[in-house]
Amino acid sequence: MSGTGAPDEFYSWVVALVGAFASIFTFGTPYSFGVFLRYFGPTYPFSEVLLSSIFSLQLFMFFAGGGILGVLISKVPARRVLIVSGAVLSLLAPSLFVVESIYALAFVFATMGVILGTVYVVLASTIPRWFDTYRGTGTGILFAGNGLSLFLVPPAWHYTLDTLGVRQGFFVFLVVTAVPVFFAGLICRDPPWVEDESTTGTELYDWVVGIWRSNDLTYQFAGVAFSLGWYSLLSVFTLGLFESRGLSASRASLMFGFIGGISIFSRLGSGVVADRIGAYPSYLLSMSTAGVATILLFVPSILTSLVAVVLFGLGLGGAATLYIPVLLEMYDPERSTAVIGVFTTAFGVTSLVLPLVGTAIVSNTESYVPVIAFTLATILLGMYCWWRV
Numbered sequence: 001m002s003g004t005g006a007p008d009e010f011y012s013w014v015v016a017l018v019g020a021f022a023s024i025f026t027f028g029t030p031y032s033f034g035v036f037l038r039y040f041g042p043t044y045p046f047s048e049v050l051l052s053s054i055f056s057l058q059l060f061m062f063f064a065g066g067g068i069l070g071v072l073i074s075k076v077p078a079r080r081v082l083i084v085s086g087a088v089l090s091l092l093a094p095s096l097f098v099v100e101s102i103y104a105l106a107f108v109f110a111t112m113g114v115i116l117g118t119v120y121v122v123l124a125s126t127i128p129r130w131f132d133t134y135r136g137t138g139t140g141i142l143f144a145g146n147g148l149s150l151f152l153v154p155p156a157w158h159y160t161l162d163t164l165g166v167r168q169g170f171f172v173f174l175v176v177t178a179v180p181v182f183f184a185g186l187i188c189r190d191p192p193w194v195e196d197e198s199t200t201g202t203e204l205y206d207w208v209v210g211i212w213r214s215n216d217l218t219y220q221f222a223g224v225a226f227s228l229g230w231y232s233l234l235s236v237f238t239l240g241l242f243e244s245r246g247l248s249a250s251r252a253s254l255m256f257g258f259i260g261g262i263s264i265f266s267r268l269g270s271g272v273v274a275d276r277i278g279a280y281p282s283y284l285l286s287m288s289t290a291g292v293a294t295i296l297l298f299v300p301s302i303l304t305s306l307v308a309v310v311l312f313g314l315g316l317g318g319a320a321t322l323y324i325p326v327l328l329e330m331y332d333p334e335r336s337t338a339v340i341g342v343f344t345t346a347f348g349v350t351s352l353v354l355p356l357v358g359t360a361i362v363s364n365t366e367s368y369v370p371v372i373a374f375t376l377a378t379i380l381l382g383m384y385c386w387w388r389v
Helices: 010-023 033-043 046-073 078-092 101-130 135-164 166-187 201-211 215-244 249-278 281-296 302-330 335-366 368-387
Strands: none
Touching: 010 101, 010 135, 010 166, 033 046, 033 101, 033 135, 033 166, 033 281, 033 368, 046 078, 046 101, 046 302, 046 335, 078 101, 078 166, 101 166, 101 201, 101 335, 135 166, 135 249, 135 281, 135 302, 215 281, 215 302, 215 335, 215 368, 249 281, 249 302, 281 368
16 A cells, blocks of 8 residues: 555554554443442342442453453554454343343453453553654554543443433444454554564564563563553542532532543643654653642642643643553564563553552541552552653
8 A cells, every 4th residue: 555654654643543443442441340340230130249340350351351362462463453352342242132140241341441441551562653753643543542432432322322221222332342353453454664673473472471571570560550540540539529628519520530531632742742852751750740639639629620720630641641662662673463462451450450449548547648659659659660661
């Protein structure tokens, strides 16, 4: 195909836009925890605890399962993985018409989490390779789609399940999700200059084992994990914090939603900044912004809380976007799928552990100051880990 012989050409931007559109249908689904819990409870005769564990499993499998599978299939062409992923989502779509047991329901949501996570890993590892000079901007376009996903998909699930019911709504939404994934499979192929990658399975295994034994990997893995771990902590306590400062429940929820909304623009902006000053300093700047925002939460004021929300949005966009260009600068770009797969599992760990710790802190202390301090410590620990690399 003409115009695909070098990075940063017209087709590179087409790939980024198509990938961003497909990513809109990925991130938001595993984060639609509360929506699923509300509508699946009356439909299935299971306790809230059991249903919660299923939806938590989906989030865990999105990061950990998608990351591990991304490593295992790193030799498979990106377009083939995306097309197969779309097919699996289509096959899962009618599953709730026959699923009755708790184990079958867990299998459906775990599988959905793995597939959506795999789509994320493949897009996140493929699109940056289409760019050289504008890699930060191209990656920012992709992650703007992730930001839109967090902003749009949970209410879209709410509307669909409320309008059509659980089983039919699940069917329709997964079919709609499969379509852009299929389309991405047609467009978002591996760049032609890396299609001849000849790494064997044994070489890939030796590479994974080798980097896992590296001291740098320990700090990099922890740095990636904590770079977004603070956001999962915010989801635990900020609604209650804002309500304690005089906001209604609806306004507190809207205020928290602004973080994801602002991050849509900061994902794009952080990529542009990274192309000018470098991905690594831009990444640390984003985490520093989130740290300043956390410090502002110690002040019991709506105004400072609002400023904190804006800064959290700016920090979230950069932290969620720039870790990929940073990693691709440290590792062989031709192993990008394996690299992103390994480090995506880090988010799976924090998505399970940190919310539980945050909830325990709030319930045992009956104060928000300790959990704010814990959030700040998480950000500082992430920055320290990257400083040690």
